[in-house]
Amino acid sequence: MDHSDANPANLLDERSRAQGRWMLDKEKSGFGGEPMPRQRVIHITCSSESRFAWVMQGISAEGQAIESAWSGPVDGTPCEVQGRPGWKMAFHWQGDMLLTEAVTPVSTRKEETEFSGDGKTMTIRGVETRESGERRWMEVYEKK
Numbered sequence: 337m338d339h340s341d342a343n344p345a346n347l348l349d350e351r352s353r354a355q356g357r358w359m360l361d362k363e364k365s366g367f368g369g370e371p372m373p374r375q376r377v378i379h380i381t382c383s384s385e386s387r388f389a390w391v392m393q394g395i396s397a398e399g400q401a402i403e404s405a406w407s408g409p410v411d412g413t414p415c416e417v418q419g420r421p422g423w424k425m426a427f428h429w430q431g432d433m434l435l436t437e438a439v440t441p442v443s444t445r446k447e448e449t450e451f452s453g454d455g456k457t458m459t460i461r462g463v464e465t466r467e468s469g470e471r472r473w474m475e476v477y478e479k480k
Contacts, residue, residue, distance in 0.1 A: 390406055
């Protein structure tokens with residue numbers, strides 16, 4: 337895990353801010369031309385400084401239940417995403433930002449996740465590259 341540019345005390349703060357139940361704020365979010373899900377909740381748990389897990393549950397724009405999960409090291413090692421066949425995601429900290437790289441059957445994705453200083457807001461900014469072009473999005477979540 338590369339924390340060379342991070343203050344260890346800040347990482348502990350970020351990890352504690354990351355943990356919890358996060359509800360999508362549809363008014364502040366945009367999915368870059370893709371339909372907005374009707375509901376999305378992400379549960380994040382951190383078992384140590386170097387490992388964490390998330391479970392995402394929701395309802396798609398079409399009314400279908402959706403669920404996926406990831407668990408693994410926060411050192412850039414790709415791990416499979418449960419509930420999304422063919423997806424692998426890798427996470428690592430760069431300073432106080434959580435960076436994600438993903439490979440799906442049809443695209444590559446990169447995300448930057450920031451947590452507000454008060455620990456109440458999580459913002460994910462992403463870019464997805466497909467053969468048809470690039471899509472950018474921003475998801476804003478409130479801790480509940």
